Amino acid sequence: MAVYKRRYNAYTGALTREWSRFFVLTRYAFADLFKSRFFVILLILCFIPCLFFAGYIFVANSKTVQLFMQLRGNDLFKVESEYFIFMLMAQTQAAFLLNCWVGPVLISGDLTNGALPLFLSRPFSRADYVLGKLSVLGLLLSAITWIPCLLLFGLEAGLAKDGWIWPHLWMVVPIVMCSAIWILMLSLISLAVSAWIKLRIVATGIIFITFFIPAGIGEMFNAIMGTIWGRLLNFSYVFQLIVSHGFREESGRLARRGWNEIPIPAAWGSLIFVCVVSLFILNARLRARETVRG
Numbered sequence: 001m002a003v004y005k006r007r008y009n010a011y012t013g014a015l016t017r018e019w020s021r022f023f024v025l026t027r028y029a030f031a032d033l034f035k036s037r038f039f040v041i042l043l044i045l046c047f048i049p050c051l052f053f054a055g056y057i058f059v060a061n062s063k064t065v066q067l068f069m070q071l072r073g074n075d076l077f078k079v080e081s082e083y084f085i086f087m088l089m090a091q092t093q094a095a096f097l098l099n100c101w102v103g104p105v106l107i108s109g110d111l112t113n114g115a116l117p118l119f120l121s122r123p124f125s126r127a128d129y130v131l132g133k134l135s136v137l138g139l140l141l142s143a144i145t146w147i148p149c150l151l152l153f154g155l156e157a158g159l160a161k162d163g164w165i166w167p168h169l170w171m172v173v174p175i176v177m178c179s180a181i182w183i184l185m186l187s188l189i190s191l192a193v194s195a196w197i198k199l200r201i202v203a204t205g206i207i208f209i210t211f212f213i214p215a216g217i218g219e220m221f222n223a224i225m226g227t228i229w230g231r232l233l234n235f236s237y238v239f240q241l242i243v244s245h246g247f248r249e250e251s252g253r254l255a256r257r258g259w260n261e262i263p264i265p266a267a268w269g270s271l272i273f274v275c276v277v278s279l280f281i282l283n284a285r286l287r288a289r290e291t292v293r294g
Helices: 022-033 037-060 063-068 081-105 108-112 116-120 126-142 146-159 165-196 200-225 229-233 235-246 253-257 264-285
Strands: none
Touching (some): 037 063, 037 146, 081 108, 081 126, 081 146, 081 200, 108 116, 146 165, 165 235, 165 264, 200 229, 200 235, 229 235, 229 264
C-alpha cells in the first residue's frame, strides 16, 4: 500500500503472550513437516516397534494366550527393567533416524533466505528462536521415546496383578531422564549442523559422522594409551551406560562385557559437554546481520 494514501492502521488484535511466542515457529515448522509424505511414513514406522512391545506385554499377562502358544513357565515373558532398557534403546535409535531427517532443515532455510533478521527485528530474541526450533525436535522425539514408554508402563500396570506398579514405579524417572538427555543432545547437534550446512544430505552425513568418527578416535586413543577414557567419545555407548545404570542393570550385561568401568558422572558429563559445545556453535552462527569484508 502506498504511504501517501494514509490508509495504514496499526495492528489492534490480540498479541501472543511473550512466554509462548516461540511456539509460533514450532507450529509453522510442524505444518511444513507434515506436508512431506516421506516424513509421515517415517514417523509411522517409528511407532511400529511399540506395537510389538505392547503385544509382548499382552502375552506376558495372558495365561490363555500362553497356553494357546504352548508356552510354559513365566520366565520367558517378564516385564522388568531389561524390557524397558531394550524398548528405550530401540525407540531412541528410531529417534536418531527421524532426527537426521528433520533436524538439518530447521535453520538452514532461514539463514539461506535471510529470514533471521526478520525474526529478530520483532519482539523475538535469539533464545526464543532457538527454543522454537528446539521445541520441534523436542516434541517430535518425545512422542517416540519416553511417551510410548510411559504408555506401555501404564499398560503393564493395568494388566499386571499383585500390585506390579508400586515396586516398579521408580522406572518412570530413568525413562524420562535418559530420554531427555538423548533428545537434547540430538536436537542441539542437529540445529548446530543445520545452522552451518545448507544441503540436507551433507548435514545428515555430518550428524552420522558426529557419532561414528569420535567413537573410532576414542578407541584408537584407548589402544595407544592403554586406557578406557576414550570411550567417552562413543556417545551411543555412553548413553547405553547411563540407561543401564538408571535401570539398575549396570552389574549385569555391562559387567559381562566389561563396559561398566566408566564412572556414571563422567558419562553424564560427556553428553552434557556435547550439548554445551553444540549450543556454542549454534550461537556463533545465529546473527541478525552478516558482516561483509572486502
